[in-house]
Every structure is written in C-alpha cells, then in structure tokens.
Amino acid sequence: MQAHDPADDLALLIEAAKTAGAIAQIHFRRDPEIWQKGDESPVTEADIAIDRVLRTDLLAARPNYGWLSEETEDDAERLDDDRVFILDPIDGTRAFIEGQDSYAHALAVAEQGRIIAGVVFLPEKDKLYAAALGCGATLNGQPIHVSGARVEAEAQLLATKPMMRENHWPGGIPPVKRVYRPSLAYRMALVAEGHFDGMATFRPTWEWDIAAGAILIEEAGGTATDGQGQPLRFNQRHPQVKGVLTAPPKLHAALLKRRRR
Template sequence: MPAADLPLLTDAARIAGRVATSFAGPVARAWDKPGGAGPVTEADLAVNDVLMSTLRTARPDYGWLSEETEDSTHRLDRDTVFIIDPIDGTRSFVEGSRTWAISIAVAHQGRVTAAAVYLPLRDKLYAAGLGTGATLNGASLRACAAPMSPASKVLAARPNFEPANWQGAAPQVDRHYRPSLAYRLSLVGEGRFDGMLTLRPSWEWDIAAGALIVSEAGGTITDRTGAPLLFNNPHPTLNGVVAAGDSLHSALLGRLEQQSA
C-alpha cells in the first residue's frame, strides 16, 4: 500500500503547494472559524478542494478527514482514510511567513502507512512510507539518538514547560518553536531537533503525516501517556504527542505528570 500511495501523496502535495502559493499570505481573505477554532483563509479552502479532487479521484474507496471539510461518520466505515491539513500553520501563512506546511497522510486500520509534509516556500518535501523509511527531497532521514541534556533541542510551545505538567521541575532543555506541528515532527525526523512535544489534545490532521516521518526515521512517537497513536477515531484527537529518539523520549515521558485527556 505505501508503495502505491506515496507517489500519489507527494504529487498531490506539490500540486497543492502551487495552489497555496498563488495566494498572497497577508492579502488572502481570512476569517475566524466559529467556536474559537482559529483562523482560516481562502487559500486553506482552495488547497482542500484541489486535494479532495486529486486524492479522492485516485482513491474513491478511501475515507476523508480534513481540517477544512465538515466531518462525517462515513469515514469510520472505511479501513483506509486520507487525513489532511491543507495548510498547517495558517497564522504563519497569514503573516507572510514561510513556515507553514501542507500535511497529507493515509491511515489504514488506524495506522499511518504513507505521508507527505510539504513546505512550498522552503522547497522541503518530507515523505515516508510504512517500512520504507523517511526522506527529505529524496535524501534519507535519521532521527537523533542523543540522551536528554540541557543542550537537547526540543520543539514545544512555552506552556508545555509549565511546572504543573511535570513531576518536580520542568526538564532543562534548549526549547524552540515552529508554528506548524507537522513541520515540528518532520524536523525531529530530519534530526535537526532532538524532540518535540505538545501536551494538549491534538487534532489528528496536525499529527498523522509527521508521526510516520518520525517513526520511519527511527524516532519514537506516542501520546503523552506513552500509548501508541491510533488514527481515524470517532472524535479525531490525540492525547498530546511526544516525539524524539528512544532515550530522550523515555526521559521526557518519565518526567511528565500523567493526566487524562
């Protein structure tokens, strides 16, 4: 399945990138979603439309889960599902930054089997197939295996390191931030950063593609309790995410206060 789906995803990502970059970030029409769900732009919707047309035409029997499509229980009846974030990092897009990504994954019976994360303005295409490894622009990736230290470069928003989230003091690491969760995960797979974490409930479309890139690059990724990530849930969220090399992952997980979602 990955061998058949991965070229479809990478081609679709590049098509979507051309659509997204045809909109000028700060000029693109933007508005807030209801219920405080964050911003959306005309570019998000245009990318969603082209991905839906491209991917569902090629795989009409697959289900569909996207941030920008009204969810339906129909996907729960499908063994295989597309999981899409048309523009991950919409605020970054609106600001005119280059650090936003198109995230595309295929999950089969809850497990991601093929993934692509594309940053058009940085010309970075991350890809992974289950059992076939992870790549960046065709070059193989390997996650860092270093143990935790004050020099460990960890991608996380500042609130994740509030003392209440940790047993005792928060670990001393070199914290960094990028606005796109898919990109954060891809950077861990690339080995440019040692780990990433987000402790609040996370939407599947933000995580699915990057999760396979991490694991196929030799990293470890779980929810905040250490449980494996499963996708295409009735309510498509995960109980946080911790991703890193084995040693750092174990160290971070061992220090976390375990709270239910």
C-alpha cells in the first residue's frame, strides 16, 4: 500500500460535506418525500439525493476506494479495499423531517480498519467539524479539544434515558448529569469540542453513525471505544459495533470501570 496523507482525504471530505449541506437545504422544511425502510427508520428524498451525488463525486476522485453508506445497498467488495468511504448522508433524519436544525452530514475514510479522516457538518448551524490522523481536530478551522473532566460527579454525559439504567452499569450508575442531542455524529462532535464531557450508547451501532465522530474525539485528545472498552474497528463484514463510549481519558476509564464490574 502506497504512503498516503490523510489530510488529502480530509480536504476532499470537507468539500463533499458542503455539497451535502447544499442539497439538504434545498429540501429542508419543504415537505420532502419520505419513505420507511425495512427497519422502520425513515429516509427522505434528500438522503437519497445526497448519497447519489457524493458517491459519484467521491469515487470519481478516489476510484480505488470502497464505499459504505447507510443509503447504498452494501457490497462485500469493499472488504478487499485498503481504504473505504464510510458515510451517513443525513445523520438525524427524523430531526431533519421535523425541521430541527441539529441534523448532520457524517463522512469518513477508513484505512485498514482505522479512521484516518472525518467530517461532521451541520449546515443549519454552520458548524463544520474536521479531523485527520495526526493533524488534530477543528471546528470551522479552529482547533478543538475535549474537556478536562476527570470526575464523574462533575461530568455531563450525552446519552438517552435507557442508557442510564442499572443493567448497563454493573458497577453502579455513574453520578453524571445526563443530557441529550439528536444525531450520534453531532453528539460525538460536541464531546470533541469539549461542550459536553462524554457520550454513551450501548446498543449495536452502525459504523456510518460514528466513524467521523471517532476520529474527531481521538484527534481532540479523547478516548473512543466500543461499549465494552474495545478498540473501534471499521469496514467490518457486518458494519456494526457493540455500542460506543467516549470521554476524556481519565473520565473514560472511570466510566468503563462501572461497565466492567
């Protein structure tokens, strides 16, 4: 495999994210056509349009890359590719349908199972988060870092109510303040910028929901693992991971201890 600069892929993803945002805004709050997928989750004409345009543009720029997207039928050929685009055309489709401004576009590149570049873009909020391996993480071009939280009692954790039930925390429910935002990608971006201290979900999680957020957090100085503390691996045959736990390193260790007892 030839030497490769992740910053080159990041520049490509940033332009693609802006294209996605422009397409989304054509349909936002304009009653887009909606369908129900087999798992009962909604998809709109905006999701499909973004997926189609980005697949054409990105694979034209990187014809030797694989493709994994929520809105494209999966093709096992991606498993043979060293590098793969992983994206969610609209993360937070329900929020998009409801006219909320918290939907996001999440785009990433994985190299041999590890994310090397990622972008989370919220066009309605004009917030573009970006990170490439070894280059740090930014928000609208300015460096960002995870919070300095170390103590659970002082931490704000992004999670749904069911994630804070006793069965998920054998060592005791952590004394954090639970908060919530739509879109997994946006939640992870908020942790990367230090706006919140951590994020947890213990349900099986699709790779496209978390790929971009994972490198944002890691490049911002945080820790991102699956829900059991194992390293996140991407471009798997079945593209799901066993939940996600993210936080600054010492807080992550404290939370993980409660998960393992």
